[in-house]
Amino acid sequence: MTPQDTIRIFDTTLRDGEQSPGCSMTPQQKVVMARALAELGVDIIETGFPASSESDREAAKLIAREIRTPTLAVLSRCLPADIEASARALEGTANPRLHIFISTSPLHREHKLRMSRQQVLDLAAASVEHARRLVDDVEFSTEDGTRTEEDFLAEVIGAAIAGGAGTINVPDTLGYTTPEEMRGLFQRLIATVPGARDVIFSAHCHDDLGLAVANSLAAIEGGARQVECTVNGIGERAGNCAIEELAMALKVRNAFYDIDTRLDTRLLVPTSQLLSRLTGMQVQRNKAIVGDNAFAHESGIHQHGMLRHRGTYEIMNPSDVGWPDSKLVLGRHSGRAAVGHRLRALGYTLEDAQIDQVFAAFKALCEQQRVVDDDDLEALMQGDLHGQGWRLASMTVSDRGQRASAQVELSAPDGTRVSESALGDGPVDALFAALAAATGVELSLQSYQVHSVGIGRDARGEANLGVRHESAPGRSCDYEGSGTSRDIIEASALAWLDVANRILRTRAPQPVAASA
The missing domain is CATH 3.30.160.270 (Alpha-isopropylmalate synthase LeuA, regulatory domain)
Structure with a gap:
């Protein structure tokens, strides 16, 4: 695959994701997570923000010693001291990338930077040139890019490309834009900015309105060939584009998008579970792809359909993302067919009248507990559910x-x-x-x-x-x-x-x- 034939996955779990309240990791934990990301097949791993802490500098060094195949990136503000500190943190990295950013929107220019348009433009151009002298692979980001005047955004991006940036990232930093706007913005920038067709355009979408994945897919439709995302969608505020959702959207709807990632999607669930253990942040049960309920069915109507043909209520195979199989969860909404199916799987051969009797006891049990598992069914068969126990x-x-x-x-x-x-x-x-x-x-x-x-x-x-x-x-x-x-x-x-x-x-x- 050439760069234009695939979507590059830029994973920022260890940088933007770690900025999510309660998700900070030690350098050693970051190394463990970086190993998993490398196995998953991400193209770029952003390891941290070296100018912000000694911990991030140490993590970048430790990861660089062990992870040699993916590109390893670090983030830096458009400040000479930050750029140089970041370049030092990349020393010894097999495939280093220096990722620099500056705010471009009117709100950020006025209230955060207190700089004019010209000052931002000049600093962006000088910073890219500075970074390019230190590291060959430079990515440039326009923070709050989707709320920036489009003419100014194009001017800043043009200066960054002229200065040597090989990747241009246009972040939806506040999760404000919509898919239609995102698609159009990327199409226009790639079509009109000088040199745009010679670099990779990237999307970095936040989930404040629940549109991070949708906006990232729209950016791909507009010509983006890199997406910045995180495992489980963790990150600032409502989080980032979730890597597992983006990857499976491209895979399941490949006939529509006609493009894919290099990820081994069978490792998505193990990687998600590893991150949960490292950070202590659990995934909601109904989270797409990696949530406990993502391939679980309790409704009797759905279970009956699943028993006839998996495709009636599933659009992907659970093993394709790392789950062992679908789950027919037995609860108050389950039907007789699902209970009978599970009993047969447990080795019981029952007549219809016997199944009716067990199903009646099952329904009574469901009024007392939410889920009935195999042990409960065994107890029902023994007539001892409410018998002796602790x-x-x-x-x-x-x-x-x-x-x-x-x-x-x-x-x-x-x-x-x-x-x-x-x-x-x-x-x-x-x-x-x-x-x-x-x-x-x-x-x-x-x-x-x-x-x-x-x-x-x-x-x-x-x-x-x-x-x-x-x-x-x-x-x-x-x-x-x-x-x-x-x-x-x-x-x-x-x-x-x-x-x-x-x-x-x-x-x-x-x-x-x-x-x-």
Whole structure:
């Protein structure tokens, strides 16, 4: 592929993405993420803003030692000291790029820079020439470009091209423009600016109006051949164009766009999950491509269609983005066909009357919990869903002094009572330690979330846990549990016991009467 035959992916997860509140990473974490981005196949990785911090300078150096194939870029203001600091940070980089920017819009010129149009133009031209003397590959960005007078924008871009910039980035810094405007702007700039057809035009779109991906696709239609984006769409304010959404839009609608990226899209989900672990920022469940619900179906109508033909309700294969398969989630909206299908997958051969009986019990269970998993179906088949398991009888949690304490009394599966107490770094930590001591089940906490369900006086707290359990040496399984109560600490205990009881059911002898 030549540059005009493919879309260059400029990933700024480690720079603009890291500027998202709560998403800062250590230099070592940036190296881990850079490895994943290189494996994903991004063309350019922007590693940071060296003039802003020692951490960014260190990260640029560490990444340069290890990542040798993609272009590595650093960001710099149009200031001599910043440009020189950025050039030093790129020393030893196999494929370095110096990315410089200056604000061009009237608002930024007046209130941020306090400079005239001519001053901005002169500084932009001088800065590109300065950067070009230090690094061969220079990218120039017009910050707030989409709110800049078009004649002035064209003049600044023309000066940058004349000074040696090989990539011209026109950012929609505030996520203000629309796809139609973006497409037209790129078409006009590429058609009229001297030398425009000899460089790569790039789009950098923010998501303030939820249009970052749409505007980036429109820029491609207008002639852009580089898109600046981030994993999971993280970034300033509402974030950036999401790399996973852009890549799959081009792949799924390739007959329309007739252009693609070099990304190995099968790594999109693992890369997304890695970023979530590094930053602690979870992806919303209904996030396109990488959200937990992206290939999940609960509606009975949709599940019935999926069982007949995947294409009825999916436009891409989950394995193409890194998911193992689609998920037919069993819940209150699921139908008899989906329940029967899942039971057959679990090895049960049932007559219609038996399926009707199990489905009735399934519907009753759905009134008590949102999702019914395989363990719950197994319990339904055993007629033991509400049978013996660990149940919370009482608990006392105290958070006084340096360490919290918790005491729990449980009803054991055999009907006896078990009491245990424990200390912890906080009330929930102490509670989970006491539950582990009482049940003998050791769980490694992977995620813990508490949120409100309902509104007003009827609202209840729901706790959701993601845990890992080692069932045998070297063999571990991941589980999710949930619990609901007016008391969030009690909800947390119920979520923990939900997992413990799922594990208990997997240890129980499997029924053979209804099995194939």
